[in-house]
Amino acid sequence: MKKTLTIIGKIIAVLAIVIVLFLAIVFLVNIVCNKMEQGKIESYGQFVTVDGKNMNVFIQGEGEETVVLLPGYGTAAPALDFKLLIDELSPFYKVVVVEPFGYGLSDETDKERITENIVSELHEALQQLDIDEFTLMGHSIAGIYGLDYVNKYPNEVSAFVGLDSSVPTLSEKEIGSSIIGTLKLLKKAGLARLQVKLGEDPYAALPYDDKTKEQMSILIHKNMYNPSQLNEAENMYANFRAAENLSFPKNLPVIFFIQADHKVTERWIPEHKKQIKDSVHGKVMTFEGDHYLYRTKAKEIVENFRAYMDEIK
Template sequence: MLTPLGELVEVNGHNMSVYTEGDGDKTFVFMSGSGTCSPILDFKSLYSLLSNEYKIAVVEKFGYGFSDVVDKNRDIDTILSETRMALDKAGIEPPYVLCPHSMSGLEALYWAQKYPEEVEAIVGLDMAVPDYYDEMNINIPIMRLGQYCAGLGITRWIPSLAESNAIKSGTLSQKEKEIYRAIFYQKTATVTMIDEAKAVKKNAGVVKEKGIPQVPMLLFISDGSGGTGFTKEKWRSIPKEYISNHNNASCIELDCPHYIHDYEYQRISEEIRSFIR
């Protein structure tokens, strides 16, 4: 069940998982949100609709999927350097179309700020922008409780916990669903995820200071349900305001929860193709 679906590359003395699929003159890099235990399978419903035309890469950060769990600094420079190194080790060259979900939106924006020549565009999958974190409550004690329960095996006694959006609403096969559940039991609220959550407000501040990068952007925005903690109106207003002075950015509102790529994968894939064209 836990045989890596992609390849493992060595990054700073640890193994990081990188999955690739398809071929084409554009390379899409999918970047997962906080706590998504299996990024490769979480994004599959969407990227499987794109890989016949584009090259797809999913980088599983430390603490996620088939990558090693590390207890190290999760400042945004470190996270970005690890992602870039993993892609380099896997032979996946820039420029990239970054496809971040949720918290990894900060990493994508920072990437475009620091290395604009490497970022062809950003396709935000209900991605975070810095202003969200001015008001967001990061509940570390709840995350630690999840870590404790997973370590004791308590989560195995509540099967519904493992039924992710990808399992319930996506297009995963039965075998892929079983693999997803196995990864969930192993990678729930890892110490790396908790370290990331502790650092996220500071990371958001770093990104905010540098302003909005002037790369083409297409932002898909959910209705705010599914764990964001915001009302629909507030959730949608923040990214709209963020791109309001951008000369090449647009947004598309979707009436579905936060993990939009597990619900509206068909429409998103069609809109992405139009955006790239």
């Protein structure tokens, strides 16, 4: 029995050493990669000063009408991620992608990521660029922020376009401080990088050029689980609740491009239809695809958006 316990003890000691060495290697590799990648990041867009910090804004196209694009939660490099959609929109519109704090090349911020602050910062960025009339087109969580924006600044937004956008009545689950703490540890230990490495590459089969894919990969590692995005996640449930009593202005044109088959809830299409039940120009269109419809259905989205805007004129 004593000999058996000694063997078991040695096995446990060896396993402990292996685990410690593995974690040390992951930690060091992450530090080295972060430093190397920092020098490979290429600038795109332009900085505007918002709340004393740099917010990155990308503009493409010279159309008379402006479309402002807002990303979904956690999109590492919005202006690059939206590239396929931007390329379809820009022959007809001036396309403006605003990268919120903690996203893309924008600075991080200590300011709480509540809807009020996020919307105020977006408004300030657009004011800096003298953009005061536009179509607001938003993906995912931008459906919550966009709903707040059109109510606060109704004279600026000429139409709202939801790209599989969030609905206040289908709230995200509350994320506790323990989960946030775990994600911070994963980031610091380098395990977040390993998580990405072992996961499926969402861009592998998509028609982005190699340079864009490389930059998005670098910015995923840079921005994943950063303090600004984690604070936004922590505030997400409250942001949904705060939007429950908001509705789109009756005369505001609203069109939703959403998944035909949502994997989590059967209420996805009905709840979007409820959002526009009182709208004079409300419409819901469905596509076969995942949550990131704009990556695979960019051409169809733009064609139908343009047709819709022509119809309501």
